[in-house]
Amino acid sequence: MPDDQSAIPARDAKRLFAGLARAPAIVLAVSGGPDSVALMWLAARWRRALAQGPRLVAVTVDHGLRREAAREARDVKRLARSLDLPHHTLRWNGSKPRTGVPAAAREARYRLLTQAARKHGATHILTAHTRDDQAETLLMRMLRGSGVAGLSAMARETERDGVLLTRPLLDISKAQLIATLQKARIGFADDPTNRDLSFTRPRLRALMPLLAEEGGDARNLARLAARIARANAALELLVDGAERYLALKSEDNLGAGFDAALFAVMPDEIRLRLLKRAIDRTGHEGPAELGKVETLLAAVDQALDGAIGQRESKLKQTLAGAVISVASGRIRISPAPPRRARSG
Known part of the structure; x- marks a missing residue:
């Protein structure tokens, strides 16, 4: 040019x-x-x-x-x-x-x-x-x-x-x-x-x-x-692969979710993107904000410290119209119930 x-x-x-x-x-x-x-x-x-x-x-x-x-x-x-x-x-x-x-x-x-x-x-x-x-x-x-x-x-x-x-x-x-x-x-x-x-x-x-x-x-x-965009494209390919791997290792058909133990050992950036993808696909309130997904990941990590392999739920949070829970060695993401309209 x-x-x-x-x-x-x-x-x-x-x-x-x-x-x-x-x-x-x-x-x-x-x-x-x-x-x-x-x-x-x-x-x-x-x-x-x-x-x-x-x-x-x-x-x-x-x-x-x-x-x-x-x-x-x-x-x-x-x-x-x-x-x-x-x-x-x-x-x-x-x-x-x-x-x-x-x-x-x-x-x-x-x-x-x-x-x-x-x-x-x-x-x-x-x-x-x-x-x-x-x-x-x-x-x-x-x-x-x-x-x-x-x-x-x-x-x-x-x-x-x-x-x-x-x-x-x-x-x-x-x-x-x-x-x-x-x-x-x-x-x-x-x-x-x-x-x-x-x-x-x-x-x-x-x-x-x-x-x-x-x-x-x-x-x-x-x-x-442009260089950051190139790095972002590479990261997205890695997340694609991580998503396919977790899907292959899934042992149930209970909706979007991950094996907690496998999820826990992945790099933070990959885990953030996996969570955000699942929430954006499942929720009904638009894309989740990155800062809120980062806070959620910290809560998930805290729950995973004692939840892997146990049946009782250690976490249940709502974000962007999706419910994220940790239970029985799984991280699950499901649609949240619609918000009730406030009475006048």
Whole structure:
């Protein structure tokens, strides 16, 4: 790829969308900022060079949080039309939360984008997350004490409700995208919330120049995230093997569970992941938080000190809609009864 200050040449742009040529349709998430506008322009140029390729549909989500958003959506529509792309604006309607607005807006955006993908028969949603975004995500998760999986930051491709979320620009800097648009003489919007220091990400963004002086620039931080992702993938393979081994050694069919003695001698990271997998599969309250699984593992270990081979239960706890118990030399995970609604 070119250096951070140069425009992206056509020969390199083709690599960004490698593997997508056979998709029937692709939704492009375009907010109007430089990253997403560059994504739309690059994707449109890539599609024109193909003899036959996917239908591209540009979608803008208006969260209803800024008055300028409607005008920015109209600007995106005009640019999309100039690129021969259909464009749709979707709105996040209803009441907005007073706290946690970025997370709620992100969830609403992906929900609306997924609905659009289904409507247009698209198998992929392309977002314009850059190397800068990857570095900021790593820092945010590091400061929150995330585990290895969280520190992997954003994956190039993830699945959501049967649609693939693809981030083709993760190795590209924002500066490159801006240089690309400037060379093509294409304008873009400036969202002031990206500099609003009341939010975590802009505060970390403001620190990046200082971190870069110590070697913690976006390139190195993104490289670190990629290395952690590689380690995380290896760990997941080990957990797959541990899960199969425990299943082979299972002596009953009483639901998800492990032989306590075998479980006890495995490395802590493997045991944490085995527990979390079982709870996430069995429970009905969403993914279990890593910190709570760590606390649970400590309780399991304490119970195992005296429970292996005994019949009486030494532990029974509920987490994320699952019941975890230690009894008769087994660790069992079963669905918890639904919570009773509180009477008014």
